[in-house]
Amino acid sequence: MIKGFSKLSKVEKIDYIIERYFHDNDNQKNLLKNFWHEDENLQKTLDEFSENTISNFIFPYGVVPNFVLNNETLMVPMVIEESSVVAALSKASKFWATRGGFKSEVINTQKVGQVHFITHADKSKVERFFSEHKSTLIALASSLSESMEKRGGGLEDIKLIDLTDKEAGYYQLFATFQTCDAMGANYINTILEALGRYINERFKPIDSDIQIVMCILSNYTPNCIVRSWVECHVSELEVPSHHMSGADFARKIVRAVKIAKIDPYRATTHNKGIFNGVDGVVLATGNDFRAVEACGHAYASRAGQYSSLTSASFDEDSGMFRFEIELPLSLGTVGGLTKLHPLANFSLKLLGDPSAAKLMSIAATVGLAQNFAALRSLVTSGIQKGHMKMHLMNILNQLEANDSEKDHIKNLFNDKVVSFNDVKEAISDLRSLS
Numbered sequence: 001m002i003k004g005f006s007k008l009s010k011v012e013k014i015d016y017i018i019e020r021y022f023h024d025n026d027n028q029k030n031l032l033k034n035f036w037h038e039d040e041n042l043q044k045t046l047d048e049f050s051e052n053t054i055s056n057f058i059f060p061y062g063v064v065p066n067f068v069l070n071n072e073t074l075m076v077p078m079v080i081e082e083s084s085v086v087a088a089l090s091k092a093s094k095f096w097a098t099r100g101g102f103k104s105e106v107i108n109t110q111k112v113g114q115v116h117f118i119t120h121a122d123k124s125k126v127e128r129f130f131s132e133h134k135s136t137l138i139a140l141a142s143s144l145s146e147s148m149e150k151r152g153g154g155l156e157d158i159k160l161i162d163l164t165d166k167e168a169g170y171y172q173l174f175a176t177f178q179t180c181d182a183m184g185a186n187y188i189n190t191i192l193e194a195l196g197r198y199i200n201e202r203f204k205p206i207d208s209d210i211q212i213v214m215c216i217l218s219n220y221t222p223n224c225i226v227r228s229w230v231e232c233h234v235s236e237l238e239v240p241s242h243h244m245s246g247a248d249f250a251r252k253i254v255r256a257v258k259i260a261k262i263d264p265y266r267a268t269t270h271n272k273g274i275f276n277g278v279d280g281v282v283l284a285t286g287n288d289f290r291a292v293e294a295c296g297h298a299y300a301s302r303a304g305q306y307s308s309l310t311s312a313s314f315d316e317d318s319g320m321f322r323f324e325i326e327l328p329l330s331l332g333t334v335g336g337l338t339k340l341h342p343l344a345n346f347s348l349k350l351l352g353d354p355s356a357a358k359l360m361s362i363a364a365t366v367g368l369a370q371n372f373a374a375l376r377s378l379v380t381s382g383i384q385k386g387h388m389k390m391h392l393m394n395i396l397n398q399l400e401a402n403d404s405e406k407d408h409i410k411n412l413f414n415d416k417v418v419s420f421n422d423v424k425e426a427i428s429d430l431r432s433l434s
């Protein structure tokens, strides 16, 4: 066990790691240093986002053009390492751009926080305390919310929740907030801790054993929610490459979504595809993808079974097809890394400095588009054809192919299914000829 590791300088940390885990290998040291940013100030900013930083881990930053959302054409930034995600999204964007584009509306932007406490006082006393002190608690929150209230946000309401049937003496103060363009985690936690301290102090005369267990926001925000959709007549959905009518295609998509509604195994992969898109935007804009994922998956389980986050319908009478997502998304366009990370800042500028609500629309719609792209492949050509084609580049890089080898192999596999072994064999055939 090493003591005081965090106190070592960056170089000392690297030396320690290389000596201990890489047997003093200079290549590894250089590898880490090669990813340091040459601009020392910028590197310092990056280092200070976290702790014990020894290098930067670079991810591809891509963009998706032709993304028509609520009649506005956007260029969407995506940070994602998985090949084919951006290509699939670009295809879906182009497809829907000529069919009315994507539509989206933010239903609500409510955030949640809880003070969890234990008291074995009579329930009537807990309830009386809460109703007598509710307005003071709200005023206390307000006194700490000056700048948030100026922007139109703040504490919306607090409720007492009795959970003593689940855990002896367990109550919650359940608070709801509006946090404007901030994700609001720090603001909410500050307010909750102040409310917790107040309850602890003032409830002591009633129950000197009251325990404030914890004061923390909830990342489950089912009322911070956005709906995005596309719709068109099935005559616009024909898939000529697969000799598939628009109606047949619509029925296949509806069936595929139904399967993801019914079966948690499929729902998990289906929703994973949605988050391929959502996370790309969330990362590119410096938002918290862990919070977004946790919330999305909790929401997907709200009926008691994990299920699809999208839904699809085809009205056989009118011929209209509709594909929709409803997704809770707690995002910010101010605070956190959003302005501090130069590329997050760039992403927000690229999107026209959106409000948090607009960013919710963009991220959810990207999730919908990504899901459409995946389902379209799955019910027509299958996923591997396109996937492995994009993956071909990764395989070629792994095999250290040069540019002309890459061109040759890409041509060779143009209409073939890609597999690592086949590519490896083709490369060695090619190399044996030269």
Ligand code: MEV
Pocket (backbone or CB within 6 Å): 082, 269, 270, 271, 272, 273, 274, 276, 371, 374, 375, 378, 383
């Ligand atoms: C791959 O990252 C995502 C998909 O598996 C999603 C899906 O199956 O719907 C293609």
